[in-house]
Amino acid sequence: MKNLKFGIAGILFGIILVKAEVISWFRIQEMFRLESFHMYGVIGSAIFTAMLGVLLIRKMGWRSMSGEEIVVRKKPFTKGNVIGGLIFGLGWAITGACPGPIFAQIGSGFTVVFITLLSAIAGTWAYGKWKDRLPH
Amino acid sequence: MNFLKSPWPWYVAGPLIGLSVPLLMLIGNKALGISSSLRHICAACLPGKIPFFQYDWKKESWNLWFVGGIALGALLVLLFLGNGEPVALNPSTIAALRANGVQEFDEILPGDIFNWGNAFNGVGLLFFVAGGFLVGFGTRYAGGCTSGHSIYGISTLQWPSLVATICFMAGGFAMTHLILPPLMRWLLL
Numbered sequence: 332m333k334n335l336k337f338g339i340a341g342i343l344f345g346i347i348l349v350k351a352e353v354i355s356w357f358r359i360q361e362m363f364r365l366e367s368f369h370m371y372g373v374i375g376s377a378i379f380t381a382m383l384g385v386l387l388i389r390k391m392g393w394r395s396m397s398g399e400e401i402v403v404r405k406k407p408f409t410k411g412n413v414i415g416g417l418i419f420g421l422g423w424a425i426t427g428a429c430p431g432p433i434f435a436q437i438g439s440g441f442t443v444v445f446i447t448l449l450s451a452i453a454g455t456w457a458y459g460k461w462k463d464r465l466p467h
Numbered sequence: 468m469n470f471l472k473s474p475w476p477w478y479v480a481g482p483l484i485g486l487s488v489p490l491l492m493l494i495g496n497k498a499l500g501i502s503s504s505l506r507h508i509c510a511a512c513l514p515g516k517i518p519f520f521q522y523d524w525k526k527e528s529w530n531l532w533f534v535g536g537i538a539l540g541a542l543l544v545l546l547f548l549g550n551g552e553p554v555a556l557n558p559s560t561i562a563a564l565r566a567n568g569v570q571e572f573d574e575i576l577p578g579d580i581f582n583w584g585n586a587f588n589g590v591g592l593l594f595f596v597a598g599g600f601l602v603g604f605g606t607r608y609a610g611g612c613t614s615g616h617s618i619y620g621i622s623t624l625q626w627p628s629l630v631a632t633i634c635f636m637a638g639g640f641a642m643t644h645l646i647l648p649p650l651m652r653w654l655l656l
Contacts (some may be wrong), residue, residue: 336495337494341535342615343487343540344484344536345537345541346543346548348540349575351481352480357577358554360564362639363636363640366560373477374613377485378485382485384486384492385498398558407627409627412609412627413608413609413630413631414630415606416630416634418608419604419607420605420639420642422642424638424647434534434541437541438541443581444595446591446599447594450596452656453603454599454601456520459509459520
């Protein structure tokens, strides 16, 4: 049951993603066509708020609920950030979804997005299988 | 209640999304990141003999609870918190998509593309199968997605995440402007 709190956090996150309309395929098209500020506003203000939150945690020296010191996992630079990033961007504009919204689209009743999910899992598997042959 | 049922403006929704980063830190010392869940599903279901999938995925199962919650949260909005109105798009976006063959604008996704009838034809092959594959392959290759890189990574001041985010956007612009329009006209018109 120690994972229940993450399930509840997920429910809140899912509600916000849908109410923000960031799971909408149309909103993603609108963003890449530069015809609305909406998505840029959502992502930009999310980053800004997260940054303030992290800063506050650091300044106050807060620990996690279980008393651990909060660590930030360093993301090393690899060529994958560029090549994989471009590949994901192509898929983002087709499906109208990043991985989070895929789950939210399914929950919103678009059950066919389950195929998108299976395909995304297959893509992840293919990366794992051929990882060593790819430039990093 | 009226506010709960209408779509939320960016300046409400964005900060709430951003709060998930400190929230996950405080409740469990976790880093926001959703594409990892796809890796854990591979490790749990089809590890093969692939080193990339040979780890104790159960230790990361919080992530699967989180994405299960996302689907459930979306279902709750569908049942109780929606207003059933179409997304208020820029009319020029609607006009451009119409010209490329999209006809249904009344839900969050175009119903004429995202339906089971298209599961086994060219439309499905492009929008669910190829699109989904690129999302799964690309996010793992990039080491994260919009949550892990664009929100968690940039807000914790990690420059590789900024590079990845710029590339996400570049890929999206290329697809939307160069590749998708001819493909949509061919498949949908």
